[in-house]
Amino acid sequence: MTRVAAIVPAWNESGAIGAVVDEILAFDSGTTVVVIDDASSDDTAAVAERHGALVLRLPFNVGIGGAVQTGFRYARDEGYEVAVRLDGDGQHVASELGKLLGPIRAGNADFVVGSRFVDPGGGYRPPFARRMGIRVFARLVSLLGGQKVTDTTSGFTALSRAGIELFAVEYPHDYPEVEATLVALRSGLRLSQVQVEMRERQAGTSSITFVRSLYYIVKVMLALLVASLRRYPHLEAARR
Numbered sequence: 001m002t003r004v005a006a007i008v009p010a011w012n013e014s015g016a017i018g019a020v021v022d023e024i025l026a027f028d029s030g031t032t033v034v035v036i037d038d039a040s041s042d043d044t045a046a047v048a049e050r051h052g053a054l055v056l057r058l059p060f061n062v063g064i065g066g067a068v069q070t071g072f073r074y075a076r077d078e079g080y081e082v083a084v085r086l087d088g089d090g091q092h093v094a095s096e097l098g099k100l101l102g103p104i105r106a107g108n109a110d111f112v113v114g115s116r117f118v119d120p121g122g123g124y125r126p127p128f129a130r131r132m133g134i135r136v137f138a139r140l141v142s143l144l145g146g147q148k149v150t151d152t153t154s155g156f157t158a159l160s161r162a163g164i165e166l167f168a169v170e171y172p173h174d175y176p177e178v179e180a181t182l183v184a185l186r187s188g189l190r191l192s193q194v195q196v197e198m199r200e201r202q203a204g205t206s207s208i209t210f211v212r213s214l215y216y217i218v219k220v221m222l223a224l225l226v227a228s229l230r231r232y233p234h235l236e237a238a239r240r
Contacts, residue, residue: 002105004031005080007071009064010088011038014047020086021051023094034074035088036067044088065173072159076168084158091198092156099194100158109192110163111184113149114156118195133217137178140221144228145185150193152178163189170232172223179223187232 006024010017017035024033035048039061048055056070068085075083082104086092096114103109117134137152155177159167166187172179185191 003080004082005075006033007085008035009067012040012042013088014042014044016090018047018051021053027094038067065176069171072167096196103192110160110189112158112192114196115151115193117150152181
């Protein structure tokens with residue numbers, strides 16, 4: 001039986017994390033839900049544990065990328081064959097996980113992204129500025145990675161063992177989703193994209209402010225250009 005770890009980074013998400021864990025376990029009770037508590041000041045860790053998650057407590061806040069990579073390292077070291085990643089704020093719908101896991105289990109992909117834009121008629125309608133940013137990033141990653149991508153800001157993903165091993169070593173830290181997609185492509189992971197529905201965050205507030213959004217755009221553009229110049233280990237052999 002394939003061992004699946006659900007990686008859930010969380011920072012001060014006590015209002016949402018219990019429902020997130022419950023929803024994942026309702027989808028598949030055999031999944032190990034690994035909540036990475038990024039030094040929350042509330043009782044996120046305790047709530048997650050009460051709902052059945054395994055909690056990795058970080059001693060200080062490392063940010064979303066560091067928290068996610070901690071989860072991938074755990075999955076690698078504990079021998080998990082598949083990992084899925086969902087946010088701790090309830091935006092990702094766990095009942096959609098079957099769509100992400102399908103290409104992995106069929107042996108057709110190493111990295112599956114739950115995208116809001118595969119289907120042009122999809123219901124997600126972000127604000128204009130966000131929509132423009134998403135399009136710019138998608139086009140740039142498509143150009144640099146040599147494959148068309150539609151939603152580089154989605155954190156709703158599934159990974160094969162090869163993908164787990166890559167991201168345990170090579171995973172960006174600040175606002176990582178866009179750059180991680182490029183890392184995956186340039187490392188030889190087979191990318192698949194599936195249309196999914198997402199919700200608004202279920203509790204708490206987003207850490208993304210207007211100022212941080214500007215920082216995000218500039219940093220990601222620079223990070224993508226730097227990443228495009230780096231050499232990454234090609235993981236073809238890891239899939240054999």
